[in-house]
Each structure stands twice: as C-alpha cells, then as structure tokens.
Amino acid sequence: MNTENTENTENTENTENTPFIIGEKYFLRTATYHTVGRLKSIYPDFFVLSQASFVADSGLWHNALKDGVLSEVEPFIDDAIVSRGGLIDATKWKHDLPTKRK
Numbered sequence: 001m002n003t004e005n006t007e008n009t010e011n012t013e014n015t016e017n018t019p020f021i022i023g024e025k026y027f028l029r030t031a032t033y034h035t036v037g038r039l040k041s042i043y044p045d046f047f048v049l050s051q052a053s054f055v056a057d058s059g060l061w062h063n064a065l066k067d068g069v070l071s072e073v074e075p076f077i078d079d080a081i082v083s084r085g086g087l088i089d090a091t092k093w094k095h096d097l098p099t100k101r102k
Contacts, residue, residue, distance in 0.1 A: 025093040030086040052080035068095025
C-alpha cells in the first residue's frame, strides 16, 4: 500500500468498515492526550487530522461536548498524525474548531 499522502489525497483506506467519515470533525482521546480536528485521511495505523489542536484540558467533558468550550488548547501548525492503536474513544465535534491558543 502506498502511504504517501499529497494535498489532494482525501482517503488512503476503505472506510466502509469504520464509523469515521473523512471530512467530519472529531474529538479523539488517546491514552496520553486529546486532539480535536477534521479527519483528512485514514491509514492502517494512523488518522491524519487537519485544522487540529492538542487539547490539554477539556474542562468538564459534558460541557465541552455540549457547548464547544475547551479550557486549554494548542493548535497544531501542520496536520496532526494520531496513532489509531492508542485511541481510547472518539466523538464527533459539532462546533467550530479552535484556531487560537488558549
């Protein structure tokens, strides 16, 4: 499988067997960190998120999901590459993605 990704590549794997949809916004929680962003592509071992931010503190979880307010975020400069093996859970993010450090 060619894993080279170009700017125009939207998907590198058949997503029929996953609940994830390319282009949707997600909040991903791994064992050690949280990331929010737009799913750009899926590889066998990685998710690539554009417009992504590291979420150091989500605040109260329910409130973050309901209102879209996060306590502490650090936007990535480039796309974020997140290991699928470390994923604990994920949910769609129904709010604007953070664009400023907070």
